[in-house]
Amino acid sequence: MLNGSKLLNYVGFPTSEVLGPEASEDDIKGMIERHGSVFIKPLFKGGVGKKGKSGLIGRAEDLKTALREKERLYFAEHVHGNTRVKAQGVTFEGAVPAEHEVYFSISDSTRFRAPTITITHKGGVDIEELDPSEIVEVPFEALTGLKAFVIANALSDIGAPKEIVSPLVQYLPRLWELFHHYGMTTLELNPIRMKPGPGGRLIPVACDFKCGFDRDDPRWQRLNLPNHLFAADYSDFEQEINQLRTYQGQSDVYVINDQGTVLAPTFGGGANSAVTEALGDRAIISSDFGGNPPYEKMRDVARISFKHWLAQSNVLFIIGGKSNNTDIETTFRAMADALRDYFNQHGPVPLYVVIGRGGPNLIRGMGAFKDTLDALGLPYRMFGFDSAMSEVVNYALHADDWMRNGGREQVAKKLGIAA
Numbered sequence: 001m002l003n004g005s006k007l008l009n010y011v012g013f014p015t016s017e018v019l020g021p022e023a024s025e026d027d028i029k030g031m032i033e034r035h036g037s038v039f040i041k042p043l044f045k046g047g048v049g050k051k052g053k054s055g056l057i058g059r060a061e062d063l064k065t066a067l068r069e070k071e072r073l074y075f076a077e078h079v080h081g082n083t084r085v086k087a088q089g090v091t092f093e094g095a096v097p098a099e100h101e102v103y104f105s106i107s108d109s110t111r112f113r114a115p116t117i118t119i120t121h122k123g124g125v126d127i128e129e130l131d132p133s134e135i136v137e138v139p140f141e142a143l144t145g146l147k148a149f150v151i152a153n154a155l156s157d158i159g160a161p162k163e164i165v166s167p168l169v170q171y172l173p174r175l176w177e178l179f180h181h182y183g184m185t186t187l188e189l190n191p192i193r194m195k196p197g198p199g200g201r202l203i204p205v206a207c208d209f210k211c212g213f214d215r216d217d218p219r220w221q222r223l224n225l226p227n228h229l230f231a232a233d234y235s236d237f238e239q240e241i242n243q244l245r246t247y248q249g250q251s252d253v254y255v256i257n258d259q260g261t262v263l264a265p266t267f268g269g270g271a272n273s274a275v276t277e278a279l280g281d282r283a284i285i286s287s288d289f290g291g292n293p294p295y296e297k298m299r300d301v302a303r304i305s306f307k308h309w310l311a312q313s314n315v316l317f318i319i320g321g322k323s324n325n326t327d328i329e330t331t332f333r334a335m336a337d338a339l340r341d342y343f344n345q346h347g348p349v350p351l352y353v354v355i356g357r358g359g360p361n362l363i364r365g366m367g368a369f370k371d372t373l374d375a376l377g378l379p380y381r382m383f384g385f386d387s388a389m390s391e392v393v394n395y396a397l398h399a400d401d402w403m404r405n406g407g408r409e410q411v412a413k414k415l416g417i418a419a
Contacts, residue, residue, distance in 0.1 A: 001015065001016060001018045001091065001093055001206070001207070001208060001209050002018050002020050002043065002091045003209075003225065004206070004208075004209025004210075004211070005018050005206075005209070007178060007182075007209070007211070007223065008178070008206055008209065010177075010178060010223075011174040011175065011177050011178045012174060013171055013174055013175065013178075013204075013206060014171070014195075014203055014204060014205045014206065015205060015206045015207075015209075016093050016094055016095075016096050016193075016205055016206065016207045017031060017034070017035065017093065017094040018091055018092070018093050018094075019031060019091065019092040019093075020089070020091060021043065021074070021089030021090055021091070023092055025063060025067070027092075028063060028066050028067075028092055029063045031092060031094050032060070032061065032062065032063065032066065034094060035094035035095045035096075036061065036095055036097075037059055037060060037061040037095045038059070038060055038066055038092045038093060038094055038095065039057060039058070039059050039092070039093045039095065040057070040058040040059070040060060040066060040069040040070055040073055040090050040091070040092055041056070041057050041058075041073070041090060041091050041093065042056055042073040042074070042076045042078075042087035042089075042090050043087055043088050043089040043090060043091060044078065044085050044086075044087055044088075056073060056076055056078060056087075058072065058073060059095075066092065069090075070090050073087060073090050074087065074089060074090055075087055075088075093207070096193045096195050096205045096207055097193075097195060097196070098193035098194050098195050098196075098205070099194065100121060100161065100163075100164050100193070100194040100202070101121075101122070101123040101124035101191035101192065101193055101194070102119070102120070102121055102123045102164065102168065102189075102191060102192040102193075102194065102204065103118070103119065103120045103122070103123030103124070103127055103135075103188075103189070103190045103191065103192075104117065104118070104119050104123075104168075104172060104175070104188070104189050104190070104192060105117065105118045105119075105186065105187060105188040105189070105190075106146070106175060106176065106179045106184075106186070106187045107185070107186040107187075108185055108186070109137075109139060112137075112139035114139040114140065114141070114142065115139065115140060115142050115146075115176075115179075115180075116137055116138065116139045116140070117137070117138050117140065117146065117150065117151075117154065117172075118135065118136070118137050119135070119136055119138075119151070119154050119155065119158075119172075120134050120135040120136070120158060121134075121155070121158065121160040121161065121164060122134050123190050123191040123192060124190065124191035127190070133158070134158055135158065136154045136157050136158050138150055138153070138154045142180070145173070145176050145177075145180070146172070146173045146175070146176035147173060148169045148170075148173055150173075151168055151169045151172050151173065152165060152169050155168065155169075163194075163202055164194050164202055164204075167194065167201065167202045167203060167204050168192075168204055171204050172204070175187060175189075179211075181219060181222075182213075182219050182220050182222060182223055183213055183214050183217035183218070183219035183220040184211050184212065184213055184214070184220070185212045185213065185214050186210070186211060186212045187210075187211045188209070188210040188211070189206045189207075189208065189209060190208055190210075191207050191208060192204045192205065192206055192207070193205050193207050216291065237253070237255060237285075237304065237305075237308040237309070240304045241253045241301060241304055241305075253285050253286070253287045254285065254286045254287075255284065255285055256276065256281070256283050256284065256285060256286050257281045257282075257283065257284060258284065259312075260279075260281060260282050260283050260284035260285075260312075260313075261282055261284075261312065261313060261314040261315065261400055261403070261404070262279055262282045262283050262284065262313065262314065262315045262317050262396060262397075262400055263284050263285065263305065263306075263309045263310065263313040263315070263316050263317065264276075264279060264283055264284070264285065264287070264317040264318075264319060264396075265285075265287055265289055265301070265302065265305060265316075265317075265318055265319075265335070266286075266287050266288060266289065266319055266320060267288070267289055267290040267319070267320025267321070267323065267326065267331070267357070268288065268290045268320050268321045268323070271319055271320045271321050271389065272286060272287065272288045274389055274390070274393070275317075275319055275389075275393055278390070278393045278394075278397070279317075279393065279396070279397070282397070282400055284309050284312075284313065285305070285309070289301055289331075290320065290323070290326055291326070292323075292325050292326040292327060293326075293330075293331060293334075294330070295330050295333065295334045296334075298330065298331045298334035298335060299334040299335070299337055299338050302334060302335040302338035302339070303338045303341065303342070306338060306339060306342040307342070310342060310349055310351070311346075311349055313349075313351060314350075314351070314352060314399070314400045314403035314404060314407075314408060315351070315352050315353070315354055315396055315399050315400045315403065316339075316351055316352070316353045316354070317354045317396045318332075318335065318353070318354070318355045318356070318357065319354075319355070319356045319357070319389070319392060319393070319396075320356070320357050320358075320359075321358065321389065322357075322358030322359055322385040323357070323358065323359030323360065324359070325360075326359055326360070327359075327360055327361055327365075328357055328358075328359045328360060328361050328362045328364075328365035328366075329360075329361035329362075329364040329365035329368065330361075330365075331365070332355075332357075332365035332366065332368055332369045333365065333368045333369075335369070336368055336369045336371075336372035336373075337372075339372060339376070340372055340375075340376065343376055347417070348376065348377070348415045348416075348417055349417075350403070350408045350409075350411035350412040350415060350417070350419055351378050351411065352378070352379050352380070352399045352400075352402070352403055352407065352411065353369075353373055353378055353379070353380040353381075354380070354381050354382075354383075354392070354395060354396045354399055355369065355380065355381070355382045355383065356382075356383040356384075356387060356389065356392035357383075357384075357385070358384060358385025358386075359385070362384065362385065366382050366384075369382075370382070377414060377415055378411070379411060381395060381399070383395070
């Protein structure tokens, strides 16, 4: 909420009062006097699972307790899946009295192929724990936006209490402006607490905020958000790659196993999912470099990938589906040039190259890559669009097995270097 409240203020959506880690004792004491109590929450980078269930949220009704909870949580550690993260401060949020809690989200639904709202008047809990009859998902037309009648009909379908319908119909459509105008892919408020206002009319107050951005959509830059919000505990490799985000071409990477032996620059989300699952722990990175990247960007992406991982790799596995708009010659020529540059700067490495791709200018792209690989003296195998991706992945796995069982020494001997 520390940053979410600022975003919600753009569209006039009420939020709980929030103080950052720099809050003075007088500030905290004043908040307690205004709201009766405060919640103390650790600040983590990125999504880290359910903090409340892990005991990482404190509540205080006096300054002494608030400071004690601040000390406990300021550098708290949290394990989420295979990730261990450390807090970097805390926030203080004023309590919001309410009888009703609402869950609301907007997302781009692959099921409906349209923006979709999810809403229930039983928020504040894990949405998956509710009975399906208590939740409703409603797609709507992006051109006309989120209209009040969509909210009203959705609340009617789940039998929401009448006293919360009118305030939600008034305020929730404002969130579409925030979602649509600033390049978001998801926006979630849970809970929205329905606070009694003047005259007894309920007012929706956002008490927790989550959102995700399409970083390749330049509209998010209008918000002037600090760069550290988009950084997690990334490796040097991930930080370098993420700096290459531009209006054209994707540069999404995640290190799977820093001891892996297959470096697989992948093009396309579908290919990424299939390849990452099939390679398992052998894969060094999970990546999606599609979106028709220009030559300069693709060369930089390859250069950074090779700098960090090529020395330990048995197989360079360049794989993607049949592209509709990515110029294969441009991307292949850029990667081939980056590979040549690596050999010139760092010396040759024993490597088996496997390529599987389809799309515009495929033959010319493969020809350019072939010339480079022949000049470098590396073994390789190329597959076109008529080869099943599963077969290409299996070939890459067999190539890795061969390299592990003497092949690396054979390639090194051919190159005149140590294995």
